[in-house]
Amino acid sequence: MSVSRAFKVLISHPQVPAPALQLLCSRGAETIICKSVPPSRDEILEKVGGVDAILWAHYQPLNAVILDAAGPQLRAVSTMSSGIDFADVEEFKRRKIPLGHTPGVVKNSVADLAIGLMIAAGRHFHAGRTDIETSQWVTEHIDWRMGVEIRDSVIGFFGFGGISQAIAKRLQCWDVAKILYTTRNRKENDVDYKAEHVPFERLLQESDFLVVAAPLTSETREKFNSKAFAQMKGSAVFVNVARGGLVNQADLHEALSSGKLFAAGLDVTTPEPLPADSPILKLPNCVVLPHLGTQTMKTTIEMSLLAANNIINAIEDKPMLSPAY
């Protein structure tokens, strides 16, 4: 079924995959595509006036300034992301503008990457590479670069949404000792993953691998700070695939450099991009990636299609497939 009249959609980034643009066009959309990479706020503000919908394909602030510039006819916005900490959700609610996002389709690629970080951090990928580059390859030492294994480990999740569940699903055949998670409320489907809902303190104290995969909110900001790291095992591996803001990075640096924490794997940092001289990059026991969680073509196409379908539904006065509020 096609919508009854043509509608205009601002595409905030020129590299949004073609299938999403084709889908929108097949449903009567005129797409107005921004050309700048990285996206230019000036270009967005110049082109957004009068559009019916916006496909927001990056992490810049999505706030009243954009909504004002778009105008009162705006009927739908969807991000191409799971996290929406860059969007002023209260402003969308106040204006009753539907806002969509794409959590359901990011989980698999982020889960793969999280397991990669658990292993990369637990098994010294970063330090091992540096050892080769600095001719410190000393295999004759039996205790050289001893790592920790996922097998027989307690895996803890802070947040137990789609990403954590996708990781837990993958780990079912890794012979883990136990899966724990902390969320505000117990998840009914935790039995599917043999996962136990525990208070935050227990999660900290018992996890051998602690994976952060929760939204950044005022409640979760810097939840992982010196007080939290002090309660974790000295042999623990800390992994963050959510947002850098959940972690006090200076406190994490201190915990890693003082040996209070064994290792960390980070796909997200504060700030992003991380400056090349950031102290966290100098730590041998910290693997840092430049926010690559969803960087596969398969997932990027799925995200763009879900964002396009969110917009089409809202324009057709139907609920978005994946509403953010």
Ligand SMILES: O=C(O)C(=O)CO
């Ligand atoms: O989709 C998101 O919000 C991500 O940050 C994926 O890494």
